Amino acid sequence: MQTTTYSVTGMTCNHCVSSVSAEVGRLPGVTAVEVDLASGAVAVTSEEPLDREAVAAAVDEAGYELAVTP
Template identity: 50%
Template sequence: MTTFRVLGMTCSHCVGFVTEELETLPGVESVRVDLPTGMVALVTDRWIDPAAIRTAVEAAGYEVEA
């Protein structure tokens, strides 16, 4: 499991955009988002490059906290 904070999500639509992008990454089994904290948990069946995660989140229009 990989966890990180996404900045800028304010509603369920935001969660949907981020989830949709992250689900396209190879090896992602599930995505769990806690909107109030911005925390995202990825359950994967393999290691995923953090740069790929950042790119997917940015494609959804948001930012991964550094």
């Protein structure tokens, strides 16, 4: 198992949290998703490392955006 934390922008309420959790949770191999609304942090636990682009696409499908990493 591996946990990776991403930063998501645009979330403002519990519905946002639910949407992001549901979309990211549908990715193959994902076993858990924890979203911290206050910080925008999304911790994703998966069986294997996830492709960042796949996570970004799932977050986009939910209506939000992964923060750009330097």
